Amino acid sequence: xxxxxxKPTTVYTIYIAATPAKVWEALTTAELSRQYFFGNxxxxxxxxxxxxxxxxxxxSLHIGGEVFECDxxxxxxxxxxxxxxxxxxxxxxxxxxxxxEPAGNAVRLTMTESHDRPISDDILSxxxxxxxxxxxxxxxxxxxxAPLAVKMAPPQRMLAxxxxxxxxxx
Amino acid sequence: MSKPEFIYVIYIETTPEKLWEALTDGDFxxxxxxxxxxxxxxxxxxxxxxxxxxxxxSDAGKVVEYDPPRRLAYTFVNLSDDYKGELPALAxxxxxxxxxxxxxxxxxxxxxxxxxxLLxxxxxxxxxxxxxxxxxxxxKSLDVPYAAMKS
Numbered sequence: 001x002x003x004x005x006x007k008p009t010t011v012y013t014i015y016i017a018a019t020p021a022k023v024w025e026a027l028t029t030a031e032l033s034r035q036y037f038f039g040n041x042x043x044x045x046x047x048x049x050x051x052x053x054x055x056x057x058x059x060s061l062h063i064g065g066e067v068f069e070c071d072x073x074x075x076x077x078x079x080x081x082x083x084x085x086x087x088x089x090x091x092x093x094x095x096x097x098x099x100x101e102p103a104g105n106a107v108r109l110t111m112t113e114s115h116d117r118p119i120s121d122d123i124l125s126x127x128x129x130x131x132x133x134x135x136x137x138x139x140x141x142x143x144x145x146a147p148l149a150v151k152m153a154p155p156q157r158m159l160a161x162x163x164x165x166x167x168x169x170x
Numbered sequence: 171m172s173k174p175e176f177i178y179v180i181y182i183e184t185t186p187e188k189l190w191e192a193l194t195d196g197d198f199x200x201x202x203x204x205x206x207x208x209x210x211x212x213x214x215x216x217x218x219x220x221x222x223x224x225x226x227x228s229d230a231g232k233v234v235e236y237d238p239p240r241r242l243a244y245t246f247v248n249l250s251d252d253y254k255g256e257l258p259a260l261a262x263x264x265x266x267x268x269x270x271x272x273x274x275x276x277x278x279x280x281x282x283x284x285x286x287x288l289l290x291x292x293x294x295x296x297x298x299x300x301x302x303x304x305x306x307x308x309x310k311s312l313d314v315p316y317a318a319m320k321s
Contacts, residue, residue: 013296014180014296014300015296015297015300015301015312015314016300017304017308017310017312102318103297103314103315103318103319104312104313104314104315104318105313106300106313106314108296108297108314108318108319132178132179132180132181133181136180136181136182137181139300139303139304140183140303140307143304143307143308144183144307144308148181148183148271149269149270150181150268150269150271151268151269
């Protein structure tokens with residue numbers, strides 16, 4: 001795959017009263033990610049070509065990928081492939097990039113999800129539902145010490161679209 | 171081709187009533203909205219204005235919906251020469267209880283193709299609503315300079 005073939009499909013920006021280093025830590029460690037990412041643990045080898053893994057609360061592989069850009073504490077770009085059979089085969093890889101920029105005494109965190117082929121809004125609705133909840137909770141965790149208790153219903157619109165494409169989901 | 175619009179969702183640990191007050195009370199908005207007070211009598215069809223602390227009006231439009239504490243909608247456009255010829259665009263704020271949290275969904279639409287104002291509000295809303303969340307959850311607003319938001 002060529003990183004330059006990817007076009008942004010979802011962008012989410014949030015400002016956080018924290019240091020860039022703290023936001024970086026939240027994005028890249030299992031200990032903090034478990035608290036704001038629906039119990040999922042991020043494990044990442046912080047070098048280009050390193051593994052990027054998100055484990056579900058039961059320890060199983062939820063998302064697998066590879067590091068494409070790693071510039072702590074400014075930019076991290078990874079492939080972010082949900083571990084469902086046939087998903088990558090039909091829809092191609094998902095690229096996620098986090099950018100951390102100082103903004104006054106806060107930081108601006110920008111998450112960009114990109115794809116290398118056209119993806120329908122129905123499929124993209126899954127991420128568009130999830131990212132605001134995940135990153136709202138990350139912000140609360142760093143600012144108040146406690147994450148948000150966001151209870152998220154399954155992304156029905158996306159699951160229905162995947163089913164139509166013949167992609168089996170758990 | 172999707173229509174030119176901006177959508178932003180944020181989850182806040184607060185009540186719909188407190189969030190409603192934060193979105194409509196001029197004294198409160200001044201604390202997180204780059205120092206701007208929202209000024210309106212909030213009757214549908216009435217004028218809606220953003221007033222800087224020197225008394226000048228930065229943005230203006232009309233109230234379209236006022237349904238506390240669920241739905242608020244108004245149009246506005248920035249009055250500076252940067253956006254000359256652009257029309258007020260409709261901003262709709264929907265407040266939904268979500269467990270012990272509140273989900274706030276902002277949609278702004280009604281922009282012409284290639285609108286510069288759309289680019290402006292796309293940068294502005296995340297900073298404003300992030301500051302609002304911080305203020306409601308921690309009692310402290312964010313100190314994001316206007317210039318940092320624009321870059």
